[in-house]
Amino acid sequence: MALRFEELIERHHDEIFAYLWRLMGNDGRRDAATDVEDLTQNVFLRAYDSFAGLRPNSNHRAWLYKIATHCAYTQLRRMKHRRDKLSSLKHSPTEPAMASDDSSSRKYIERRVRTLVNVLPVKQKACFALRYLQDLDYPEIAQILGCSQESARANVYQAIRHLRLALEEEK
Amino acid sequence: MTTQKPKNEVAVVKSLRTVLRGPTKTALLYSRARVRKWFAEEATLIQWGEMSSPLGRLFAAVNERGLCALEFGRQESEFLQRFDNRTRLKKDPKAVERVLAQLREYFAGDRSNFNLPVDISQLTPFQRSVLDVACRIAPGQVWTYQRIAEELGRPRASRPVGGALAHNPIPIVIPCHRVVASDGSLGGYSGGSGLKAKRWLLRLEGAL
Numbered sequence: 001m002a003l004r005f006e007e008l009i010e011r012h013h014d015e016i017f018a019y020l021w022r023l024m025g026n027d028g029r030r031d032a033a034t035d036v037e038d039l040t041q042n043v044f045l046r047a048y049d050s051f052a053g054l055r056p057n058s059n060h061r062a063w064l065y066k067i068a069t070h071c072a073y074t075q076l077r078r079m080k081h082r083r084d085k086l087s088s089l090k091h092s093p094t095e096p097a098m099a100s101d102d103s104s105s106r107k108y109i110e111r112r113v114r115t116l117v118n119v120l121p122v123k124q125k126a127c128f129a130l131r132y133l134q135d136l137d138y139p140e141i142a143q144i145l146g147c148s149q150e151s152a153r154a155n156v157y158q159a160i161r162h163l164r165l166a167l168e169e170e171k
Numbered sequence: 172m173t174t175q176k177p178k179n180e181v182a183v184v185k186s187l188r189t190v191l192r193g194p195t196k197t198a199l200l201y202s203r204a205r206v207r208k209w210f211a212e213e214a215t216l217i218q219w220g221e222m223s224s225p226l227g228r229l230f231a232a233v234n235e236r237g238l239c240a241l242e243f244g245r246q247e248s249e250f251l252q253r254f255d256n257r258t259r260l261k262k263d264p265k266a267v268e269r270v271l272a273q274l275r276e277y278f279a280g281d282r283s284n285f286n287l288p289v290d291i292s293q294l295t296p297f298q299r300s301v302l303d304v305a306c307r308i309a310p311g312q313v314w315t316y317q318r319i320a321e322e323l324g325r326p327r328a329s330r331p332v333g334g335a336l337a338h339n340p341i342p343i344v345i346p347c348h349r350v351v352a353s354d355g356s357l358g359g360y361s362g363g364s365g366l367k368a369k370r371w372l373l374r375l376e377g378a379l
Contacts, residue, residue: 002252002256003256004257004258004260005210005214005256005257006210006214006259006260009203009206009207009210013203013206014199014203017194017198017199017202017203018194018199021193021194021198022191033194033195033198033201036194036198036202037198037201037202040202040206041205041206041209044206044209048210048213048257051256051257052255052256052257113186113187113191114191117187117191128187129191132184132187132188133188133193160183160184163187164183
């Protein structure tokens with residue numbers, strides 16, 4: 001029997017929400033969580049609109065991830081645009097300088113890593129999140145992002161390399 | 172720019188997995204509840220139930236407008252497959268109690284007409300007009316496809332009339348079995364076991 005939309009929600013809501021949570025660089029604040037909720041609802045709304053035209057033997061999971069990635073890209077681009085506008089007005093770094101009293105704190109490092117992840121190119125960020133946080137394999141990632149498996153691998157490699165170098169520089 | 176191969180890739184991934192941990196349980200619950208609520212408000216609710224009948228297992232479904240589907244002599248999965256994948260399907264015998272009660276009376280020979288709201292809005296205007304005419308055929312009588320076409324003011328449309336009757340989503344209640352061919356044969360029937368079921372229904376009503 002063909003998959004019904006309500007089953008799609010029950011099966012995939014949690015992983016799509018988690019994916020968007022990570023992709024949007026959520027730090028657990030309530031307002032940030034609401035943003036991801038809005039985004040998740042938007043993903044299912046778009047999916048609902050085009051669900052009838054989907055072939056029964058399609059990979060529904062990959063299709064849903066594709067919509068989620070597209071929605072997140074749009075949102076991230078909007079956020080980047082807003083950030084660029086703000087920083088051109090302020091001319092000040094978005095991340096406060098490391099305070100001496102919490103220089104060794106885990107919270108600071110976590111915040112720093114999150115900031116580094118957030119400034120990764122969106123495709124690298126999506127590839128990394130899909131591979132290592134959502135545990136998808138490369139054929140699926142390629143299908144979701146509409147690229148080759150080699151390109152997906154290269155993006156994951158570049159993301160890790162960027163982050164590793166940035167973290168090493170800070171040591 | 173260095174081209175050095177990462178030595179501590181595993182360590183980087185491990186630390187990132189820790190930092191970029193997934194959502195909290197509360198956040199997940201909130202979001203899931205919100206999506207479910209939206210879907211419940213957006214999607215059409217279809218409640219269905221079943222009974223055994225002389226023509227085999229019989230399934231009936233209602234939506235907010237009325238009876239929207241009836242099928243017999245089929246499997247449950249075949250019946251449920253006919254609904255749009257975006258609707259909300261709920262097995263709810265209470266919701267179809269009135270429909271099944273009238274059908275039981277019909278099969279027992281205690282009822283000849285049905286008093287139920289029906290929904291055939293998913294059909295084309297032509298299909299709807301054909302089924303409207305079919306509802307005017309009294310129990311115990313049969314009309315020909317030709318006569319229905321004439322009633323519609325389209326005397327050459329007896330074949331499309333047959334096609335429209337084949338799309339009847341609510342057989343028995345909308346009595347498409349009361350329409351036969353001009354040469355005296357039974358014509359066609361897509362419900363249950365086909366012509367065997369049509370003959371059985373017409374005999375029950377005393378038309379054969």
